[in-house]
Amino acid sequence: MLDSKYLRQDVEQTAARLAARGYELDVAKVTELEEQRKTLQVKTQELQSQRNASAKAIGQAKAKGEDAQPLLDAVANLGSELDATKKAQDEVLNAINDIALAIPNLPDESVPEGADEDDNVEILTWGTPKKYDFEVKDHVDVGQDLNGLDFEMGVKISGARFTVMRGQVARMHRALTQYMLDTHTDTNGYTEMYVPYLVNSASLYGTSQLPKFAGDLFHTLGLVNDDGEQQAGFSLIPTAEVPLTNSARDEIYEESDLPIRLTAHTPCFRSEA
Structure with a gap:
């Protein structure tokens, strides 16, 4: 999730990095919302200052035995206006946050630009792809041939797109899990x-x-x-x-x-x- 504060402060740079991954940010909309936010923030601060000053004046008027009702009425009106301004400010902030939440991660400057996998840049290869003198089966076919994958039982128990592993396939699943955890913890320090x-x-x-x-x-x-x-x-x-x-x-x-x-x-x- 992109920090909405970063989005507000550097919208042009954000848009440029997003464009590198094919995402178009509505810069005009973000800029408009940010201007609204600033305006409402200033207004909120001004109203708070006025309310504080009026509250102080009310105390002074009462201390002098003067009629403070006009000041009380003014403070009530200020309170209503302040609440409305705060609500509007929250709505603008929520709109900015919604935009920020929908933005994908910003790619690093070193990431090459490209429309699809054909534009990928090969950085490193490891090993040599194996070649087989027989037809390589899909893992689903292998699992079913070994009676280790049961899709019908998965449907009966839960529904479509569920499966049940049994026997040596279930054991292999458990072993691979253990191998993964042991490798990460014992070898790589996780x-x-x-x-x-x-x-x-x-x-x-x-x-x-x-x-x-x-x-x-x-x-x-x-x-x-x-x-x-x-x-x-x-x-x-x-x-x-x-x-x-x-x-x-x-x-x-x-x-x-x-x-x-x-x-x-x-x-x-x-x-x-």
Whole structure:
């Protein structure tokens, strides 16, 4: 998620970097909203100053035994105007935040520009692609031939696009999981985490799953408390990236503590077309 403050302060540079990845930012709209925000912020500060001055004048008038009603009426009017101005300012800020939330990550200056994979630049290769003297089967075909993948059972238990692994395929899945975690932790120095599978909306916004991928997520309804009020719901994680990344949200680290290397194995709950 792009910081809306950065967007407001450097909209032209933001637009230029986004253009490099084929995203067109409405600079005119952002600029217009920023001007509105500044105007409303100044007006809010002026009204607050006037209200404070009037409150002081009311105290002085009462101390002198003077009629303070006109001042009280003026403060009431100022309060209503201030509330309306603050509301308008919040609406503008929300509009800017909505734009910022929809913006993809800004590519580094070193990233080559291109319309599709044909414009990719090969930087490094490792090993030599294997050549086989037989037809290579798709992993789904291999799994079904081994009676290790059962799509019909997945449909019966859950529905379309679900599958069940059994026997040696299930064991291989478990072994690969263990191998991945052991390699990351023992060889590469990562810290293994066991994380919740349900997260709040702030975590999803923090990793840009929301608002873009709202339709791909599985959401739960919040519980109803003793007062009959429905609490905020959760969403099932689409990837371990969400809880791992948000473990660092709102935290400040010493440079000497970086990089933070975390790893986890989780299911990935997402409904992809």
